[in-house]
Amino acid sequence: MKMILKKVHVYLYAFSVGFSYLLLFPFFYYFSRKTSRYKYMNALRRxxxxxxxxxxxxxxxxxxxxxxxxxxxxxICPNHTSNLDITAMSIFVKTNDYCFMGKQELADFFVTSLFFRTVDIPVDRQSKIASFRAFKKVMERLQSGVTTIIFPEATIPDHYPPQLKDFKNGPFRMAIELKLPIIPVTSLNTWEILWDDGLKYGSRPGICNIFVHKPIETAHLTIDDADALRDEVHAIISQKLADYDHRRTDS
Known part of the structure; x- marks a missing residue:
């Protein structure tokens, strides 16, 4: 019965997302027509x-x-265990000058296609040329003052419960090249509310707990430090997840 209720809940959530998107679509579409309106698109997305x-x-x-x-x-570099992580980051970021970098498939999904054809940046990791162009576009956005959210795992882990995957180098090299700070973010329990897209295990009401670590400055680093920076951010998030699991086990 519990699993049935969780499956019902995830379909209710999907309906809520889809229906509210349709209601707001005329405004999203209007704001998406010009780059100067992207900030309003992001405010509405929040x-x-x-x-x-x-x-x-x-x-x-x-x-x-x-x-x-x-x-x-x-x-901003969060770990990634749930579609809710995207919503969480949209709510967390308090500037409207931001974008996501995500997988190419998001340009084809019903509720994400408009964003990933305008304000957000899709990346096809199967193509080196396409990946290069996507990262070049991100660099241009960052240089123009647009905060960028990149999930360094690049995908949600396939196994359940999810374990933190290795990080890609891209965001850390960009941070060093542009001398921009990185904000590690630990999504502590979104996977318990809704893992991945929720279709396998359903979802449930609850509070998604997100820990935002202090920014890591990169102005003093060189490109040779990219791997060390990547490993530092991975270790920070990994330790926070371990601490959360330990506290939950003790309680």
Whole structure:
């Protein structure tokens, strides 16, 4: 019975996301027509994320290690275990000058296609040329002051419960080349609310707990430090996940 209820819940969540997207689509479409309107598109996306989740009892709680100065440009690197991570980041980022970098397939999905053909940047990792062009576009966005959210695992882990995967080098090389700070973000339990797209195990109401680590400055680093920076961010997130699991086990 519990699994049946979780399956019902995930379909209710999907309906909430899809229906609210249709209601807001005329505004999304209007804002997507010009680059100068992307900030309004992002503001509306934040509202959409709040509402579509709240309707089915999904909330987001952010524990921020250090206040974020949103007048600066960042590369934000969260771990990735759930489609809810995208919504969480849309809600967390308090500037409207931001974009996601994500897999090419998102340009074909119903509720993400408009974003990944305009404000966000898809990357086809099967093609070196396409990947190069995508990262070049991200670099241009960052240089123009657009904070960029990149999931360094590049995908949601296939196994359940999810384990942190190795990180790709791209965001860390870009951060060093552009001398931009990186913000590691640990999504602690979104997978418990909804793992991946929720189709296998369903979903449930609950609070997604997100820990936002203090920014890591890169101005003093060289490109030879990219691997070390990648490993540092991986270790920070991995340790936070281990601490969370330990506290949950003890309780």
């Amino acid at each position: 509202f959409w994320g709040h509402i579509s989740s709240l309707v089915v009892g999904i909330l987001y709680s952010f524990d921020v290690e250090q206040p974020i100065d949103w007048s600066k440009t960042y590369i």
